[in-house]
Amino acid sequence: MERIKCTITYDGSGFAGFQVQPDHRTVQGSLEKALAKIHKGETIRIQASGRTDTGVHAVGQVIHFDTPLTIPERNWKQAVNTLLPDDVRVLYVEKVDAAFHARYSVKQKEYHYIVLNREDPDVFRRNYVLHFPKCLDIEAIQAACKHLEGTHDFTTFSSAKSSVKGSKIRTLFHASCRKKEDDIEFVFRGSGFLYNMVRIMVSALLDVGVGKRRPEEIPALLAAKERGQLGKTISPNGLYLWEVSYHEQEKEKHSGD
Amino acid sequence: MERIKCTITYDGSGFAGFQVQPDHRTVQGSLEKALAKIHKGETIRIQASGRTDTGVHAVGQVIHFDTPLTIPERNWKQAVNTLLPDDVRVLYVEKVDAAFHARYSVKQKEYHYIVLNREDPDVFRRNYVLHFPKCLDIEAIQAACKHLEGTHDFTTFSSAKSSVKGSKIRTLFHASCRKKEDDIEFVFRGSGFLYNMVRIMVSALLDVGVGKRRPEEIPALLAAKERGQLGKTISPNGLYLWEVSYHEQEKEKHSGD
Structure with a gap:
């Protein structure tokens, strides 16, 4: 068996999220359907770095799967893309060591959130x-x-x-916001993110932006540890899983080959 | 009656073109439905600068309609936008003289066609x-x-x-192409355009771009006056009705008021 790592991009607008669900069009469902065709009907399960919700986009989601087939990396990309709908694409394919896991080997994830800050919307x-x-x-x-x-x-x-019952402690390496013409782009890089965490942070940051909250209130909000303290979870439309980085372990293993 | 000129934008992806058709979602149908609500059910017919095909977008399409209502320009914009689906928006509203006609007063139209020129598509x-x-x-x-x-x-x-039976003689004031990162943007400004003319011109220009034709063949192609000489009409997805300009007559009439 070979383990294949794929970096994929998708427009979340037409999907009921990443995770496969009966009677819903999902990213995982589309990918597994394409892989089943390549494997003559055999079910090939994929593992992703994490799920994304309905409407959330990906510029660089990462998945892996195991296959009995031996196909060159470049041909994998074309074979899968030919069978995928046009709102999801494979960008890069890499054969990896069995120690690699799209979810468990994650070192860092980067999300972007884009706000169009002008009077008229853009159709x-x-x-x-x-x-x-x-x-x-x-x-x-x-x-x-x-x-x-x-x-x-x-x-x-x-x-x-x-x-989720486990620890809610996470490390945010980077949080920033920059203005470019009418766009405000938020960038978050962290070891991991809780469910809806980016959208709730952006919602709170927009509250700061309009003067509803002061920046100095953030530490007290964090210390309160109370869910529901903050405004509604805002739209998924501006949210992008931008990049997933991995620990180098599998490359180090190969380096001695 | 007041004549209202509206500049509108729409994403053509979800519409079966501009012109109203039974059992199809059209731009005209959406606008007339919104206007009927404002006019308590009364049918208000709109006139556009011209139709656009299924999948063709507009950054600055122009329409007009006549109304018995007296509503300030700014309120018209909000009233119509509130009732429109989110893939069509009114950008500007202007009260105009009855001599103005969205189609017959056109002086110049500008179309853009955008090509993504790189290996991978962009979802x-x-x-x-x-x-x-x-x-x-x-x-x-x-x-x-x-x-x-x-x-x-x-x-x-x-x-x-x-x-269309009439003359096929048109004046193209401007035709150009510029590269900006991976985008190739074509711009055409003319007195008027024949059906599918921009898409057929871009198709021929791409033939030139890949070396299938030489630029010097264009005069002979024009002189041949034979439909079907050129390749297939390419996708509507890259096509935008960018701007419609009008003769100044109605403004001159007002200037003495």
Whole structure:
């Protein structure tokens, strides 16, 4: 068996999220359907770095699967893409060691959230940005981002719907916001993210941007560890799983070959 | 009665073209439905600068309609947008003289066609550009564009499906192509365009770009006046009705008020 790692991109607009569900069009479902065709009907399960919700996009999601077939990397890409619908594409294919796992080997994930900050919405980007017409204080948002960076219990920034029992402590290596013409782009890099965490953070940061909260309130919000303290989870449309980075272990193993 | 001119934008992906058709979702149908609600059920017919086909987008389409209501321009915009689906938006509203006609007063139209010229398609722009992975000679395309400019019989560049009987002579004031990162953007400005003319011109220009034709062949193609000489009409996805300009007559009339 060979383990194949694929970096994929998808437009989340037309999918009921990543994870396979009966009677719903999902990213996983589309990929496994394509792989089944390549394997003459055999079911090939894929593992992803994590799920994404309905409407959430990916610029660089990572998956892996095991296959009995021996196909060159370049041909894998073409074979899968030919069978995929046009809103999901394989970007890179790499054969990896069996020690690699798309979910368990993750070192860091990067999410972006894009806000269109002008009066009129953009019909061409309605599924790809959050339209937010109110004036924003970017410097205040940047100051609030600095308070989010570091290792914290992010319970306040997790969804009340989450059923995960484990630790809510995560490390946010980087949180920032930059303005480019009418776009405000948020970037978050961390060891891991709780359910809806990016969307709840952006919602709180927009509250800071319009003056509803001060940047200095962030530490107290984190310390409160109360879900439901913050506003509603905002639209998935502006959210992108941008990049997933992995520990180098499998490459080191190969280096001696 | 007041005559209202609206500049509108729409994402053509979800519409069966501009013109109203029974049992199909159209731009005109959506606008007239919104206007009927504002007019308590009364049918309000709109006139556009011209139709656009299924999948063709508009950044600045212009329409007009007549109304017995007296509503300020700014409120018209909000009233209509509130009732429209989110893939069509009113950008500007202007009260105009009864001499203005969205179709008959047109002075110039501008179309853009966007080609994504790289190996991989972009899932987020699959409905908004033509993906064309082959290498293109931009200078050759620019030279061919120059041959298209001017007043010509554009029969060769019109659709065989067109049933229009009148003259096929049109004036192309401007035809150009520019590269910006992986995008090739074509711009055409003219007094009027035949059915499918922009898409057939771009198809011929891409033939020039890959070396299938030489720029110097364009004059002979124009002179041939034979429909069906050129390749297939390419995808509507990259095509945008960008701007419609009007004769100043109605403004001059007002200037003495």
